[in-house]
Amino acid sequence: MNLLQKSFEVLDKNWFGKYTIPANGLYPFQWNWDSGFIALGWLHYKPERALVEMETLFSGQWKNGFLPHILFHDYQKHSTYFPSADYWDSSASPFASDVVRSSGITQPPVHGIILEAMYNRRLDVGRIEKLYDQTVDYHQWLYANKAYKDTGLMAIWHNWESGMDNSVIWDDVFSRIPQKILDRIEFSRKDVNQVENSAETRPKNSDYKGYLYLLNELKDRQFQNVGSDYPFQVLEPVFNTILIQASRSLIRLGKKLNRDVSTLEQQLQMTESHFDHYFWSAGDHLYYPFDVVLQEKIYKKYIGNYFPIYASLPDLDRVKGLLRHIDLDLLQMFPSVTPGEIGFEPKNYWRGPVWINMNWMIWKGLKIYKLNKVADRLKESTLDLVQRNGFYEYFNPFKNETSNAGYGGADFSWTAALVIDFIKDDKE
Numbered sequence: 001m002n003l004l005q006k007s008f009e010v011l012d013k014n015w016f017g018k019y020t021i022p023a024n025g026l027y028p029f030q031w032n033w034d035s036g037f038i039a040l041g042w043l044h045y046k047p048e049r050a051l052v053e054m055e056t057l058f059s060g061q062w063k064n065g066f067l068p069h070i071l072f073h074d075y076q077k078h079s080t081y082f083p084s085a086d087y088w089d090s091s092a093s094p095f096a097s098d099v100v101r102s103s104g105i106t107q108p109p110v111h112g113i114i115l116e117a118m119y120n121r122r123l124d125v126g127r128i129e130k131l132y133d134q135t136v137d138y139h140q141w142l143y144a145n146k147a148y149k150d151t152g153l154m155a156i157w158h159n160w161e162s163g164m165d166n167s168v169i170w171d172d173v174f175s176r177i178p179q180k181i182l183d184r185i186e187f188s189r190k191d192v193n194q195v196e197n198s199a200e201t202r203p204k205n206s207d208y209k210g211y212l213y214l215l216n217e218l219k220d221r222q223f224q225n226v227g228s229d230y231p232f233q234v235l236e237p238v239f240n241t242i243l244i245q246a247s248r249s250l251i252r253l254g255k256k257l258n259r260d261v262s263t264l265e266q267q268l269q270m271t272e273s274h275f276d277h278y279f280w281s282a283g284d285h286l287y288y289p290f291d292v293v294l295q296e297k298i299y300k301k302y303i304g305n306y307f308p309i310y311a312s313l314p315d316l317d318r319v320k321g322l323l324r325h326i327d328l329d330l331l332q333m334f335p336s337v338t339p340g341e342i343g344f345e346p347k348n349y350w351r352g353p354v355w356i357n358m359n360w361m362i363w364k365g366l367k368i369y370k371l372n373k374v375a376d377r378l379k380e381s382t383l384d385l386v387q388r389n390g391f392y393e394y395f396n397p398f399k400n401e402t403s404n405a406g407y408g409g410a411d412f413s414w415t416a417a418l419v420i421d422f423i424k425d426d427k428e
């Protein structure tokens with residue numbers, strides 16, 4: 001069976017009737033940005049499911065526009081995930097959905113990008129319009145609640161919001177939380193029973209203490225208005241690049257749908273105009289996150305150093321300089337953390353492995369610059385990783401790692417969905 005057919009099989013297997021789980025056992029509910037990428041795969045295969053995927057996601061939108069990172073559909077039926085719906089207890093917020101229980105944090109806002117792709121493939125405009133208005137409401141929630149001062153740059157309040165859960169960029173932020181507070185936190189994980197070799201491939205128990213500490217702090221604050229005493233407030237280039245890309249999609253799409261896009265345009269302008277000041281380091285020729293609490297950049301080498309390529313934020317000369325930091329003979333482009341960085345681990349989740357969604361977004365960006373040779377190489381090496389190892393969640397970043405180079409969830413939905421888009425994109 002070829003790669004495309006296998007991708008279809010993975011998506012079909014993970015389809016739960018009105019949404020797609022990311023991976024059996026490990027992630028048995030609906031995840032926010034996963035659903036966006038997954039919908040792109042459905043678009044090429046069973047387009048109706050792309051619409052249903054997004055409609056189900058937005059059925060969990062809160063009354064204030066917020067869109068959670070996990071929707072716990074049928075939570076009584078699935079007991080393989082922690083922290084559970086009960087642990088999150090979204091009812092701590094007066095705005096929580098009455099339809100489905102959820103987490104109280106969000107994830108990178110990819111939805112506008114997906115809606116534009118749906119419109120371009122001529123899916124039902126009436127249904128897209130409804131999703132469009134819901135997505136704009138979500139963006140308004142982001143700008144009202146998560147923008148740092150008047151920068152239009154979103155602050156991340158929990159590492160899970162970034163999607164890059166245990167990246168090295170959070171290490172120093174977590175190290176500032178007093179150990180005696182962390183030691184009081186009790187929990188029993190489930191993810192470690194769902195994957196092979198979890199000691200090397202999943203976050204550590206000591207990491208989870210920090211994650212749960214933040215979760216409970218946010219719950220105490222009703223998941224909003226964190227205040228200046230809240231310890232985790234980071235502006236991060238990946239999240240904000242995706243915001244920019246999605247805002248552009250919403251503006252283009254809004255014009256076609258006869259919506260007033262002036263607010264979106266003003267907000268986008270604000271975000272774009274502050275991007276370099278907070279993230280760009282001319283000395284290093286890389287982008288870095290900005291820690292709001294310390295008022296300084298987080299000088300770590302990770303995928304966010306390059307990621308603004310996705311939204312064409314650097315000019316071509318700058319892109320060429322960025323690419324010189326990657327050793328193409330040694331590495332699969334683009335590792336989540338750069339080898340040599342303190343805390344780099346080639347098998348551990350977001351601490352080094354390659355992720356298909358990140359490669360896919362950077363590939364899209366490279367093609368806009370017409371850097372076709374490097375874009376093609378990125379596409380080939382990404383498809384090759386999946387072909388050789390299977391539809392894993394993440395992959396070893398070293399090219400010479402020939403066996404067992406796939407880790408985390410097997411038959412991972414966004415890996416399949418984006419393989420489909422990688423293959424189909426050039427042909428349609």
Ligand code: DGY
Pocket residue numbers: 069082160165191
């Ligand atoms: C997990 O549980 O690891 C998820 O990625 C959190 O969103």
